[in-house]
Amino acid sequence: MSDSAVTDANLASAKPAAKPVRPFFSSGPCAKPPGWDASKLASESLGRSHRSKIGKTRLQYAIDLMREMLALPDTHRIGIVPGSDTGAFEMAMWTMLGARGVTTLAWESFGEGWVTDAVKQLKLEPKIHRADYGQLPDLDQVDWSDDVLFTWNGTTSGVRVPDGEWIPADRAGLSFADATSAVFAYDLPWDKIDVATFSWQKVLGGEGGHGVLILGPRAVQRLEEYTPAWPLPKVFRLMAKGKLAEGVFKGETINTPSMLAVEDAIFALEWAKGLGGLHGLIARSDANAAALDRIVAERDWLGHLALDGGIRSKTSVCLTVEGADEAFIKKFAASLEKEGAAYDVAGYRDAPPGLRIWCGATVDTADIEALGPWLDWAYAEAKA
16 A cells, blocks of 8 residues: 555545536436537437437437447347336347246346346246355356346446356357446457347436347347247337337337437437547546546555456446445435535445445546545545
């Protein structure tokens, strides 16, 4: 630890002179892109039908921008669907599972949610691999003759899979990746992902309510060759007259989308394009995570929930606070919010008591750096 390390909370009793310019550190919905303003959103599609020429054009444009920013191959389809990431992932589960065995991986709350859906709603009997918050299950034990469900980056635990090397190229089952805190922050191996889901509200800082479903060719084949035993709600139906409803992947949404949310997402995607695309977004996330790592390293009362840096999230970074319980963290976060120094930094309700700092691309590194002294101050306030 450096000589300047903060070891005594009493040293931090004075309020820091400078605050983060944009103190938005929520892990969803996340900070808007720098320079965002509602008046900058294109408005021609607002008040128009999503089935009008302009509505379809803007929806298709959003899909085209997502493909470009993700460097997604033409083999994969992109659809805008209802219900945020949750709706997109459940759509995939309801329409494709049941054709073969299922394996679920859970190391945080959303992975546990998919376990619950598979067991209690779909009445499947999946193999379940679990790990505590801050850890990963043994990925070498996964049976890829099954369909496999996992979160690429656990938003509530700050733990991610290290890469795609654990997913075999010759897998028999499909890989289902809940990638909502991973897309636009990692260079994902799309040849290893058959189904991916996310929402605009994470790395793009978009609005909630809409999900994105990405299907690889093996997932499309499953849809065309397999009919699940259970009834499907209308908002989950991806097949029409025995064929894939291709319109869903060309901007013809299953239900009525918010064109305001679509225009907001387009703004973020155009901003990302101006950064140089995917690698510009990754660079910003990496810089933010590195800045927060430095803050943690300089404080003996602060730590990472994910001790292994190789599986530590670069977006939803979860921190431990020495001696903290739920009431302490509530007081800690409330002090920061009252001062306008940081909003929404308390850990997820199901996670161990701690902090969660979003480090995705829409956050500025200077604001992460400015947060450090305020964490010292809030820690001293909570201890007092």
